[in-house]
Amino acid sequence: EFNAPxxxxxxxxxxxxxxxxxERRRFDKHMDYMRSEWGMIASARQEGRKEGRQEGREEGRQEGRExxxxxGREEGRQEGREEGMQKGMQKGIQKGVHQKAHEIAAMLRQKGWSAEQIAEVTGISTDEIS
Incomplete structure (x- = not known):
């Protein structure tokens, strides 16, 4: 028995x-049938792979979107918190400045300053100074 290529x-x-x-005709017919079967199997495999890749892509896109x-929601919440904190701090500072201006106005009024002078120095309207 030879083993050469x-x-x-x-x-x-x-x-x-x-x-x-x-025998040759039957053998050839059988081989044609087998080639046809192999071709169908190969086509089915290729189609199955194609469908599998398509489904995988769609699932991946869906997961990516989610x-x-x-x-995005987490970033939005974080940005919202930060913006809320910033606005709250600004509002608090403005309120504190306004309150301090009123305190200064009251002290200046006790020292005899006129409403016009106090308004000019503090930025408070003369209507707010009593």
Missing amino acids: GIGSLKEKFDYLKMDED EGRQE
């Missing part, structure tokens, strides 16, 4: 040539 192929060809005409939405 190509020996198996030569043996198959030799066996084919040894067949009579009817993750993006979640990240």
Whole structure:
């Protein structure tokens, strides 16, 4: 028994040539059928892979969208908190400045300053100074 490359192929060809005409026709018909089956199997595999990739892409996109939405919500909440804190601090500072101006106005009024002088120095309207 030889093990050289190509020996198996030569043996198959030799066996084919040894067949009579009817055997060759049946063998050829069988091989055509097998090639057709293999082709259908290969096509089905290829179609299955294509569908699988498409489904995988769609699932990946959906997961990506959901993750993006979640990240966006979290970022939005964080930005909202920061903006709220900033506005709250600004409002508190403004209120404190306004309150301090009124305290200064009251002290200046006790020292005898006129409402016009106090308004000029503190920025408070003369209507607010009593």
